[in-house]
Amino acid sequence: MIYLKTAKEIKIMQKSGRIAALAMRGVSKNIQPGVTTMDLDKIAEDLITKLGAEPSFKRVQGYNYTICATPNYRVVHGIPGNKKLRNGDILGIDLGAYYKGFHSDMAKTFAVGKISNDNSLFLSVGEKTLNKAIGEVKIGSCVGDISNLIQENIERSGYSVVREFVGHGVGRELHEDPLVPGVxxxxxxxxxxxxMVLAVEVIYNKGGRQVSILSDGWTVETNDKLDSGLFELTVAATKKGPLVLTSAQ
Structure with a gap:
C-alpha cells in the first residue's frame, strides 16, 4: 500500500533529509586515500546523532552500521570495514536518518583521490541521470516514467542498470511501496x-548488469568485477513539483 504524506509529515521528512545530507557532506570531506570505511561509518553516526536523529540503517534487523560502503565493483549494502581506501578508487556511500518517526535515504558515489577520466565520466553520467529522474517525481506522472528515463540515460551511455535492487517509497518505514525500478x-x-515520497535510485554498472550477494549476506558485487555506481535522493511530489528532501540547504 502506498502511504501519501501530509504537508506536516513532509516537513518532518525534510528535517530528516537535511540531517542525512549534512552527514553525507561530513563523510565526503573525509573520503581520501588511507581512510577506512569503518572510519567513515563512525563519522556518519556521530553527525546523525549529534543532529538529533538515529541512523536509519541501524533500525534494519541484522544490520549494525550507519552506512553502507561500496568501493569499486561493490554495488550496494557493503558492510564497512578496516581496509584502507586507495587513490583512484570510487566509493559509494549510502545512509539514512530517522527523525521523529520518519526516515530519509540517500546515496552518492565519490572519487577517492584522483580517479581516471573513464571513472569521472562514469560517475557524471549516474549523477546527471538521477537529477533528470527527479524531474519525473511530479503529480500525474507514473513510476514507469522515472524508470524509463533512468534506463534510457544509463544504457545510452554504454552502461547497464542493475535490476535486483531498486528505488522505493520511504516514510515511517525505510522501505515502502511503491518500488521504483531502474528499468x-x-x-x-x-x-x-x-x-508520495520516493527514494529514487540509480544503480548501474560499467559492464554487465549481473550481480551476486557475498557470503556475509549483505554485500553485493558485480559478477564481472567491473565498477558500479550508486546515486540516490529522497524526493516528495508536491503541488509545486518535485521537492528534494535530502538536501543540506
Whole structure:
C-alpha cells in the first residue's frame, strides 16, 4: 500500500533529509586515500546523532552500521570495514536518518583521490541521470516514467542498470511501496500523487548488469568485477513539483 504524506509529515521528512545530507557532506570531506570505511561509518553516526536523529540503517534487523560502503565493483549494502581506501578508487556511500518517526535515504558515489577520466565520466553520467529522474517525481506522472528515463540515460551511455535492487517509497518505514525500478516503460506503474515520497535510485554498472550477494549476506558485487555506481535522493511530489528532501540547504 502506498502511504501519501501530509504537508506536516513532509516537513518532518525534510528535517530528516537535511540531517542525512549534512552527514553525507561530513563523510565526503573525509573520503581520501588511507581512510577506512569503518572510519567513515563512525563519522556518519556521530553527525546523525549529534543532529538529533538515529541512523536509519541501524533500525534494519541484522544490520549494525550507519552506512553502507561500496568501493569499486561493490554495488550496494557493503558492510564497512578496516581496509584502507586507495587513490583512484570510487566509493559509494549510502545512509539514512530517522527523525521523529520518519526516515530519509540517500546515496552518492565519490572519487577517492584522483580517479581516471573513464571513472569521472562514469560517475557524471549516474549523477546527471538521477537529477533528470527527479524531474519525473511530479503529480500525474507514473513510476514507469522515472524508470524509463533512468534506463534510457544509463544504457545510452554504454552502461547497464542493475535490476535486483531498486528505488522505493520511504516514510515511517525505510522501505515502502511503491518500488521504483531502474528499468521500465513510460506510462506504466502507479501514478504519482501529491504526498508520495520516493527514494529514487540509480544503480548501474560499467559492464554487465549481473550481480551476486557475498557470503556475509549483505554485500553485493558485480559478477564481472567491473565498477558500479550508486546515486540516490529522497524526493516528495508536491503541488509545486518535485521537492528534494535530502538536501543540506
Amino acid at each position: 521500465g516503460e513510460k506510462g506504466t506503474g502507479p501514478q504519482i500523487k501529491e504526498g
